[in-house]
Amino acid sequence: MKYNNFEKHISESFLHDSAAVDTDALIASLGIPVALEPKKKIAWWLLTSIALLSLLVVGLYYFVNTSKGNYIEDSGSSILTDDNWNSNNNGSSLLVAEHDEAIGENKAKEEIAIVDVVVNDEIEEIVATTEVTGSIIASDISYVEVDTQVDYVTNDTGKKLDASKVIEANSEPSQFISTTSTVRVSNSANTIVNDRTVINKEVGIVNSAVKNRSAISLLPIDIVESQVVSMATLPGLAEPECPSFSYRIPWNIALLAEVGVMKPMKNLENIGGSNSVFDLRDRNETSKEAIQIGLHAKISKGSNPLYVRGGAAYTRIAEQMNEEYDYIEMDTMRGLISITTSMTGDTVTAIYGDVISETRYTGRSEKHYYLHLIDIPVAIGYEIPITGSFYAGAEVGVQFNLRTSGSGLIFRDTNDYAELSEVTTKETKVGMSYFGGFHFGKHLSKRSSIQLSARFRYYPSKFSTVDPTIEQRYNLAGLHAGYVFRF
Amino acid sequence: MTTEELIARCKSGDAQGQSCLVRTYAPRLMAICRRYTKDPASAQDALQETFINVFKYINSYSGKGSFEGWLKRIAVNCSLAFAKKVHPVYFVDESPNSDMQMSEVPDAYSNLGKEEILNLLKRLPESLYIVFNLVVIEGYNHREVGEMLGITEGSSRGSLSRARSRLIDMLQSENGVGVNVKKKIVATS
Numbered sequence: 001m002k003y004n005n006f007e008k009h010i011s012e013s014f015l016h017d018s019a020a021v022d023t024d025a026l027i028a029s030l031g032i033p034v035a036l037e038p039k040k041k042i043a044w045w046l047l048t049s050i051a052l053l054s055l056l057v058v059g060l061y062y063f064v065n066t067s068k069g070n071y072i073e074d075s076g077s078s079i080l081t082d083d084n085w086n087s088n089n090n091g092s093s094l095l096v097a098e099h100d101e102a103i104g105e106n107k108a109k110e111e112i113a114i115v116d117v118v119v120n121d122e123i124e125e126i127v128a129t130t131e132v133t134g135s136i137i138a139s140d141i142s143y144v145e146v147d148t149q150v151d152y153v154t155n156d157t158g159k160k161l162d163a164s165k166v167i168e169a170n171s172e173p174s175q176f177i178s179t180t181s182t183v184r185v186s187n188s189a190n191t192i193v194n195d196r197t198v199i200n201k202e203v204g205i206v207n208s209a210v211k212n213r214s215a216i217s218l219l220p221i222d223i224v225e226s227q228v229v230s231m232a233t234l235p236g237l238a239e240p241e242c243p244s245f246s247y248r249i250p251w252n253i254a255l256l257a258e259v260g261v262m263k264p265m266k267n268l269e270n271i272g273g274s275n276s277v278f279d280l281r282d283r284n285e286t287s288k289e290a291i292q293i294g295l296h297a298k299i300s301k302g303s304n305p306l307y308v309r310g311g312a313a314y315t316r317i318a319e320q321m322n323e324e325y326d327y328i329e330m331d332t333m334r335g336l337i338s339i340t341t342s343m344t345g346d347t348v349t350a351i352y353g354d355v356i357s358e359t360r361y362t363g364r365s366e367k368h369y370y371l372h373l374i375d376i377p378v379a380i381g382y383e384i385p386i387t388g389s390f391y392a393g394a395e396v397g398v399q400f401n402l403r404t405s406g407s408g409l410i411f412r413d414t415n416d417y418a419e420l421s422e423v424t425t426k427e428t429k430v431g432m433s434y435f436g437g438f439h440f441g442k443h444l445s446k447r448s449s450i451q452l453s454a455r456f457r458y459y460p461s462k463f464s465t466v467d468p469t470i471e472q473r474y475n476l477a478g479l480h481a482g483y484v485f486r487f
Numbered sequence: 488m489t490t491e492e493l494i495a496r497c498k499s500g501d502a503q504g505q506s507c508l509v510r511t512y513a514p515r516l517m518a519i520c521r522r523y524t525k526d527p528a529s530a531q532d533a534l535q536e537t538f539i540n541v542f543k544y545i546n547s548y549s550g551k552g553s554f555e556g557w558l559k560r561i562a563v564n565c566s567l568a569f570a571k572k573v574h575p576v577y578f579v580d581e582s583p584n585s586d587m588q589m590s591e592v593p594d595a596y597s598n599l600g601k602e603e604i605l606n607l608l609k610r611l612p613e614s615l616y617i618v619f620n621l622v623v624i625e626g627y628n629h630r631e632v633g634e635m636l637g638i639t640e641g642s643s644r645g646s647l648s649r650a651r652s653r654l655i656d657m658l659q660s661e662n663g664v665g666v667n668v669k670k671k672i673v674a675t676s
Contacts, residue, residue, distance in 0.1 A: 009599070010623055010624065021514050021517045030509065409526070419527060
C-alpha cells in the first residue's frame with residue numbers, strides 16, 4: 001500500500017469523529033441556565049393536566065356528595081315555632097339550625113316526629129351533627145347515636161337512655177351525656193331499621209332551655225315542663241361509666257443535618273516485593289482532607305436518654321501526589337552533520353543525516369485523586385441535658401458502605417498516572433466501618449438545636465484501587481457541625 | 488432548528504439555544520480536544536474553554552464559511568493553548584527533505600481503527616504529531632497551520648515531512664519505535 005493511501009485512510013477515519021461527553025455537566029459548568037427540553041415540557045404539561053384533572057374530579061365528587069341533602073338553613077330565627085317550622089320546612093325532610101337557636105321541646109319532638117313520620121314514613125333515624133349543645137327531647141325516640149357536644153338526650157317517657165352508640169329508648173332511662181359528635185334518633189313506633197336502609201338526615205339541634213335561658217320565657221309551657229322533667233333526671237344519676245385511659249409514651253423523632261471535616265489517617269502497606277510505585281506513593285502522596293455531609297433521623301422514646309440514629313452520608317477523601325519530574329526527550333531531525341574539505345581545498349563534502357537532539361524537562365506537579373463514599377450510618381447513643389439549654393451525648397455505630405468510587409489521577413507506574421474512575425480493578429464497596437464519638441449541643445428552641453460532634457471512624461477493609469500489592473487503609477477523625485429539628 | 492436559527496438564538500443569548508448548540512456539537516469537538524490533549528480531564532477543560540470562547544465570540548461569526556469549521560478552529564486553538572500550558576512544544580524551523588508520498592507501507596495498516604491510529608500517531612514527537620494532525624486529519628493548509636502555531640509555513644511543511652518520514656519508519660520497522668523517551672520521577676524531599 002502506498003503511504004498516501006494510508007494517510008487517506010487516516011483522514012477518512014477521523015472525518016466524522018466524535019467522543020462521549022456529559023453534556024448536562026458541561027452545560028452546567030458553562031453556567032447556562034437549564035431550559036426545559038421539549039420532551040420534559042410535554043411531561044410537565046401532562047403531569048400538570050393529570051393533577052388538575054384529579055383535583056377537579058375529587059372536587060366534583062365532594063361537591064356532589066355534600067349537595068345531596070335538601071337543606072333549609074334557619075339561622076335567622078332564635079326560636080322555631082310551629083309556624084316558622086312549617087314555613088321553613090317547605091316539605092323538606094331536613095332541618096339545620098344554628099347553635100344559638102332554641103327549638104321548643106314539643107317542636108323538637110314534633111320535628112323529629114314530622115321528619116320521621118310525616119315527611120317520610122320510612123325514616124326512622126335522624127343523624128345530628130354540628131356542635132349540638134343542650135338536650136334533645138323526643139317522645140318517640142327509640143334509637144340514638146351520639147357524637148360531639150351533645151349534653152344529653154331525653155326521652156320524655158322517662159326511660160333511660162344509655163350513652164352507648166345505640167340506645168333503645170323504650171327500655172332505657174331518658175338522659176345521657178355524650179361528647180361524641182353525631183346524634184341519631186329514631187322513633188319508638190318502629191323497630192330500629194338497618195342503617196343502610198335509613199335515609200340519614202343531618203340536624204343541628206339546640207335546646208335553649210339550658211343554654212339560652214332568655215328563650216325559655218318564650219317557649220310554650222309544655223316545653224318548660226318537659227325541661228323540668230328532664231332536669232330531674234340529670235346526668236350523674238345514671239350509672240356512671242368510667243372511661244378507660246391508656247397512656248402511650250410518645251416517640252421523639254428528629255432530623256439531623258450534618259457537615260463534617262475529617263483528617264484521614266492513611267496507611268499504605270506493601271504486600272508485594274520491591275515496589276518503586278509504593279515507595280514513591282508512600283513518600284510523596286499525602287492525604288489532604290475528608291469532608292462529609294449527612295442527613296440522619298434520630299428516634300428516642302419519651303424521656304429515655306437512649307436514641308437510635310440512622311441516615312445517609314456522603315464522604316470525600318482527597319489525596320495529593322507531589323511530583324518532581326526530570327526527563328530527557330531525545331529526538332532526531334535531518335541536518336548537516338559533517339563538512340569535510342579536501343586536502344587541496346577544492347572539494348567540500350557535506351554530509352547530511354539524523355541530528356540527535358535532547359530536550360530536558362524538569363518541573364513540579366501535584367496530582368489529586370478523590371475517593372467518594374456513600375454510606376448508611378446507624379448508631380445508638382445516649383444523650384443527657386447538662387446545664388441550661390445545653391446537652392451532651394455519646395454514640396457508637398456502624399456504617400454500611402453502599403458505593404465507593406474514585407476520580408482524579410492516581411500514580412500507577414513510574415511515569416504514568418491512571419484516571420481512577422477508569423481503573424477497572426477498583427473496588428466498588430469498602431464494606432462496613434465503625435465509628436464512635438461524643439457531642440455537645442444547644443437547644444435553640446423547643447424544636448431546634450445545634451450540635452458539634454467529634455467522631456472517629458475505623459475502616460477494617462482496604463481501599464486498594466490500582467495496585468493489588470499495595471494495601472491502602474484509612475481511619476478518619478474529625479468534627480461535625482449539625483442542626484437538629486425535632487418533630 | 489436550523490443552524491442559522493441556532494446561531495441567531497445563541498447570538499441573542501438564549502439559554503435554550505446555547506444548550507442545543509452544546510448538545511449538538513460537543514461530541515465532535517470533544518473528539519478534537521482529545522486528539523490534542525494528554526488525558527480526558529484536560530480534554531474536558533479544553534472543551535469547556537472552547538464553548539466559553541464560542542459564546543464569547545459568536546457575534547463575530549459572520550456566516551461566511553462553515554459554522555462547524557469555525558467551531559473546530561476554536562476547539563483546536565483552545566486545545567493547543569491548553570497543551571502548551573501543560574508543557575511547551577518546540578517546533579524546528581526547517582525545510583522538507585523529500586516527499587514520502589510514494590513510499591510503501593505494509594497493507595495491514597489499512598485496517599487500523601481510530602484508536603490504533605491515534606496510538607500510533609501519539610508515538611510521534613509532539614511537535615510533529617500536532618502538525619500532522621492539523622494537516623492530515625483536520626485538513627488545514629500550511630499557511631493556516633503556521634498561523635495557528637506561530638511558525639513559518641516552511642516549518643509546518645518540514646514538520647509534516649518529518650512526521651511522515653517517522654511514521655513510515657515506524658510502520659516499516661517491526662517495533663516501529665521512532666522516539667526514545669527516557670523519563671524518571673524524582674521524589675520530593
